Amino acid sequence: MKRKVIKQANQAHTITLPIDWVRKHNIDKDSEVDLKEDGKSLIINSENKIVGGKAKVDVNGFYRLNIYRHLNSLYAKGIDEIEIISEEDISSLLLKYLNQTLGYALVEQKDDKYLIKDIGGQSDQDLDEIFKRVFQMILLFYESAIKDIFGERKETLDGLRARDLEVNKFCLYLQRAINKMSYPDAIKGRALFTYSYELEKISDEIQRAWRVSIKQKTKRTEPIKKLTENSLEGLGKLFELYYQYSPKKIEEVYKIREKVRADSLKLTKFDGHTIRFIRHIVKIVEDAADLSHLTLIINEK
Numbered sequence: 038m039k040r041k042v043i044k045q046a047n048q049a050h051t052i053t054l055p056i057d058w059v060r061k062h063n064i065d066k067d068s069e070v071d072l073k074e075d076g077k078s079l080i081i082n083s084e085n086k087i088v089g090g091k092a093k094v095d096v097n098g099f100y101r102l103n104i105y106r107h108l109n110s111l112y113a114k115g116i117d118e119i120e121i122i123s124e125e126d127i128s129s130l131l132l133k134y135l136n137q138t139l140g141y142a143l144v145e146q147k148d149d150k151y152l153i154k155d156i157g158g159q160s161d162q163d164l165d166e167i168f169k170r171v172f173q174m175i176l177l178f179y180e181s182a183i184k185d186i187f188g189e190r191k192e193t194l195d196g197l198r199a200r201d202l203e204v205n206k207f208c209l210y211l212q213r214a215i216n217k218m219s220y221p222d223a224i225k226g227r228a229l230f231t232y233s234y235e236l237e238k239i240s241d242e243i244q245r246a247w248r249v250s251i252k253q254k255t256k257r258t259e260p261i262k263k264l265t266e267n268s269l270e271g272l273g274k275l276f277e278l279y280y281q282y283s284p285k286k287i288e289e290v291y292k293i294r295e296k297v298r299a300d301s302l303k304l305t306k307f308d309g310h311t312i313r314f315i316r317h318i319v320k321i322v323e324d325a326a327d328l329s330h331l332t333l334i335i336n337e338k
Contacts, residue, residue: 115216208237246317253310271322
């Protein structure tokens with residue numbers, strides 16, 4: 038959109054702000070905005086929280102998994118109120134879903150209508166702190182997996198599913214927080230959202246490797262254990278790279294990836310399930326190395 042520049046008597050130049058943007062970000066006469074020059078562009082940023090808005094979804098004829106997908110998308114988008122239409126009684130399904138989110142609650146059920154609202158409000162935590170917590174949760178998830186897989190193997194499929202849901206809940210919460218809160222640096226804000234999505238995929242890869250181990254009792258040789266520990270080290274180096282950026286740390290991430298790649302090629306004389314487990318382990322460090330590209334984008338001047 039274009040705006041006309043108006044020259045004031047004191048030589049200052051002003052433009053008007055789009056009314057939709059003003060309303061969306063709760064701008065009033067006492068609000069302050071942050072201005073940032075970026076080449077020929079001038080970025081105007083508000084630190085006010087974004088009102089998430091409302092949505093209406095008719096789920097008649099939807100498979101249950103499809104209902105989950107729609108709700109997850111609206112949650113991550115930052116929607117605060119969802120009206121769901123369903124001729125079938127889906128209250129138990131919705132309550133199960135709501136246990137996997139932070140803030141959402143079923144506040145009304147009448148005939149074929151269900152009303153979900155965010156009753157917790159957006160956390161005042163800084164986005165960087167939320168991101169850090171999610172990253173640390175995934176590292177802990179991987180550490181717990183290694184300890185169980187190469188230890189007493191006490192974890193059950195139900196227990197693993199609960200662990201995975203907890204991690205996914207916080208990944209979704211991070212995506213929601215990014216969409217509902219303005220970020221001073223637009224590039225870093227987009228990078229954080231991409232990170233949150235990719236970290237959830239890494240978490241899913243950890244869950245898959247752990248699940249294969251539980252169901253199929255995969256081999257636990259010392260070389261496989263070492264490979265898994267190196268994969269974890271690569272993910273840990275990515276965390277260090279994000280918070281203690283240096284070109285040297287990027288090299289460390291890629292060196293670990295190359296080592297895991299090379300060592301995995303030596304592990305061939307195993308059953309199919311163990312080979313599948315190894316592939317998941319390699320994929321985790323591959324994805325971690327790919328994510329270092331985002332850190333480079335953020336820090337390049």
